[in-house]
Amino acid sequence: AELNSDRQGLLDFASNFPHARRLNWNINTSVCTSWVGVTCNSNGSRVIAIRLPGIGLIGPIPANSIEKLDALQVLSLRSNGLSGNIPSDVSSIPSLQYLYLQNNNFSGVVPATLSHKLIAFDISFNSFSGNIPSTFHNLKGLTWLNLQNNSISGAIPSLDFPRLKFLNLSHNNLSGSIPQNLQKFPYSSFVGNYLLCGPPLNHCSSNPPSPSPSPTYQPLSPPVTQNYNATPKKKFGLGPILALAIGASAFLFLLVLIIYVCCFKRKSNAGTGILKGKVSVGGNEITSKDFGSGVQEAEKNKLFFFDGSSYTFDLEDLLRASAEVLGKGSYGTTYKAVLEEGTTVVVKRLKEVDVGKREFEQQMEIVGRVGQHPNVFPLRAYYYSKDEKLLVYNYMPGGSLFTLLHGNRISGRTPLDWDSRMKIFLGTAKGIAFIHSEGGAKFTHGNIKASNVLITQDLDGCISDVGLSPLMNSAATMSKTTGYCAPEVTDSRKITQKSDVYSFGVLLLEMLTGKTPLQYQGYDNAVDLPRWVKSVVREEWTAEVFEEELIKGQHVEEEMVQILQIALACVTKVPDLRPTMDQTARMIEEIRQPGLKYRASSESVSNVQTP
Numbered sequence: 001a002e003l004n005s006d007r008q009g010l011l012d013f014a015s016n017f018p019h020a021r022r023l024n025w026n027i028n029t030s031v032c033t034s035w036v037g038v039t040c041n042s043n044g045s046r047v048i049a050i051r052l053p054g055i056g057l058i059g060p061i062p063a064n065s066i067e068k069l070d071a072l073q074v075l076s077l078r079s080n081g082l083s084g085n086i087p088s089d090v091s092s093i094p095s096l097q098y099l100y101l102q103n104n105n106f107s108g109v110v111p112a113t114l115s116h117k118l119i120a121f122d123i124s125f126n127s128f129s130g131n132i133p134s135t136f137h138n139l140k141g142l143t144w145l146n147l148q149n150n151s152i153s154g155a156i157p158s159l160d161f162p163r164l165k166f167l168n169l170s171h172n173n174l175s176g177s178i179p180q181n182l183q184k185f186p187y188s189s190f191v192g193n194y195l196l197c198g199p200p201l202n203h204c205s206s207n208p209p210s211p212s213p214s215p216t217y218q219p220l221s222p223p224v225t226q227n228y229n230a231t232p233k234k235k236f237g238l239g240p241i242l243a244l245a246i247g248a249s250a251f252l253f254l255l256v257l258i259i260y261v262c263c264f265k266r267k268s269n270a271g272t273g274i275l276k277g278k279v280s281v282g283g284n285e286i287t288s289k290d291f292g293s294g295v296q297e298a299e300k301n302k303l304f305f306f307d308g309s310s311y312t313f314d315l316e317d318l319l320r321a322s323a324e325v326l327g328k329g330s331y332g333t334t335y336k337a338v339l340e341e342g343t344t345v346v347v348k349r350l351k352e353v354d355v356g357k358r359e360f361e362q363q364m365e366i367v368g369r370v371g372q373h374p375n376v377f378p379l380r381a382y383y384y385s386k387d388e389k390l391l392v393y394n395y396m397p398g399g400s401l402f403t404l405l406h407g408n409r410i411s412g413r414t415p416l417d418w419d420s421r422m423k424i425f426l427g428t429a430k431g432i433a434f435i436h437s438e439g440g441a442k443f444t445h446g447n448i449k450a451s452n453v454l455i456t457q458d459l460d461g462c463i464s465d466v467g468l469s470p471l472m473n474s475a476a477t478m479s480k481t482t483g484y485c486a487p488e489v490t491d492s493r494k495i496t497q498k499s500d501v502y503s504f505g506v507l508l509l510e511m512l513t514g515k516t517p518l519q520y521q522g523y524d525n526a527v528d529l530p531r532w533v534k535s536v537v538r539e540e541w542t543a544e545v546f547e548e549e550l551i552k553g554q555h556v557e558e559e560m561v562q563i564l565q566i567a568l569a570c571v572t573k574v575p576d577l578r579p580t581m582d583q584t585a586r587m588i589e590e591i592r593q594p595g596l597k598y599r600a601s602s603e604s605v606s607n608v609q610t611p
């Protein structure tokens with residue numbers, strides 16, 4: 001019954017807009033699966049999000065329509081031609097968390113009745129007037145508030161937004177001093193309010209600035225009473241009048257220049273979104289082929305989110321985000337993208353995908369399932385079109401194991417201690433073992449390496465890029481994995497669970513030696529890390545294998561030797577002699593918990609020469 005009421009609300013809304021026919025909201029199709037821009041909860045019983053950005057809706061929001069959707073969490077109607085007031089029954093839907101109405105023609109006063117659950121509220125670039133209501137006080141969870149470019153006047157109330165991360169009140173008619181608790185926001189949050197003062201704008205002077213204040217202007221101190229009769233009136237000569245005229249013209253010229261510069265800046269800022277083709281590399285903005293270029297206009301809402309993802313942005317939000325290139329890997333380019341509402345995600349733009357839509361979607365379904373293990377990095381959303389394939393992940397501020405191991409050394413920071421390494425050995429092994437248990441125990445990873453082990457907040461290892469190798473052109477995927485690649489894998493079709501075990505063995509050696517596995521030249525003319533380690537061990541120089549800093553640690557040598565044995569078992573040349581990933585994980589676990597009494601049944605471990 002509730003879904004019926006949601007459906008009716010949507011139909012009542014659409015009935016007001018001739019363009020809405022394009023939405024394909026057909027009474028005979030399923031609201032949750034077929035209606036464009038509509039998202040339901042996981043059991044399909046309620047509509048929780050409406051995202052209709054830039055689809056040409058013109059006119060007022062009809063009464064008695066959207067307010068019927070009383071489980072709605074996201075309402076995005078931005079970049080349309082909507083006008084009139086925002087019905088208070090809509091803005092106060094109790095479950096509403098994200099309200100995006102920017103870039104429309106709304107007018108009237110800023111809505112005072114808002115859902116207490118609001119996290120983001122954006123009504124920028126409209127024609128709202130009136131004051132900022134003091135009822136905003138109730139919005140304790142607000143992280144994003146954008147009221148820029150309206151005609152809002154009056155003083156800024158001293159609002160307490162404990163979670164606010166983004167604030168923009170610029171280009172309104174606000175006046176008075178900026179409340180202290182908002183002074184931490186930048187100049188750009190307040191600029192363009194000529195009667196506003198105090199940090200980060202100019203300090204407030206005791207005389208209210210001219211021109212004369214608006215009716216709601218509240219002077220900071222009582223106005224200075226002027227006794228006009230007290231001073232004798234002076235007659236001005238031609239000189240001062242000329243000076244005044246020149247001064248006034250110079251001021252006008254300056255004003256025009258400032259307005260021009262502001263407009264120009266706004267235009268160029270609008271181009272920093274990924275869709276606009278500007279991304280930054282190492283902090284420098286560059287123009288590059290953007291990852292939105294293959295997105296068709298009609299497909300902008302087809303971002304597929306996995307269950308458990310708390311993100312509420314749509315594809316257009318993503319494409320407008322400002323982006324920074326994190327790196328170019330064998331599967332494509334990876335971007336860190338910061339969305340308008342402040343969320344940071346990672347977007348992988350796949351190149352050379354070798355499969356059709358159906359196969360891609362089937363693989364994504366498995367990837368979604370595998371991502372439920374704590375040591376497997378979950379995919380949050382994906383987009384597929386003929387020309388563009390995008391994958392969305394959480395951003396991990398801890399970076400990858402590669403940076404932790406090798407980046408730290410470059411920057412002179414303390415190397416990873418042994419306990420942390422043990423935790424990462426075990427976590428990563430468990431993650432890969434879980435991957436191998438999926439897909440009828442036939443699933444593989446195919447690209448295990450240090451940059452694909454992301455580091456969680458509690459310093460655990462989480463294996464990323466899961467399930468991508470079967471999607472890719474086989475030659476392309478092998479280009480960057482040579483140092484980790486098992487000798488039998490000549491192209492990606494030859495990837496097996498045992499070749500993953502080999503790569504994991506290389507990863508263990510990398511963490512023991514502190515050396516990168518690629519093209520290592522060393523003893524015995526060895527060219528890769530496993531061969532180098534084996535040659536050193538054969539010469540009974542075992543201690544030389546370990547990273548110097550590790551040797552300094554106390555009582556860990558025995559554990560290090562045990563891990564070395566496991567690593568060498570994993571990099572055994574003959575695939576069948578390598579342990580399984582599950583066995584490997586359990587062997588690592590047993591080092592710290594001998595009570596488990598696990599012994600690998602494989603002869604592989606006993607084959608390894610004890611160092």
Ligand SMILES: Nc1ncnc2c1ncn2[C@@H]1O[C@H](COP(=O)(O)OP(=O)(O)OP(=O)(O)O)[C@@H](O)[C@H]1O
Pocket residue numbers: 326327328329330331332333334346393394395396397399400447451452454464465480
């Ligand atoms: N979710 C994430 N959070 C933080 N950093 C990430 C994330 N995903 C990837 N990275 C980092 O971004 C960089 C580029 O990643 P990408 O996966 O494109 O390349 P790669 O791991 O070097 O190669 P490959 O494509 O073969 O996996 C790597 O340093 C990687 O560790």
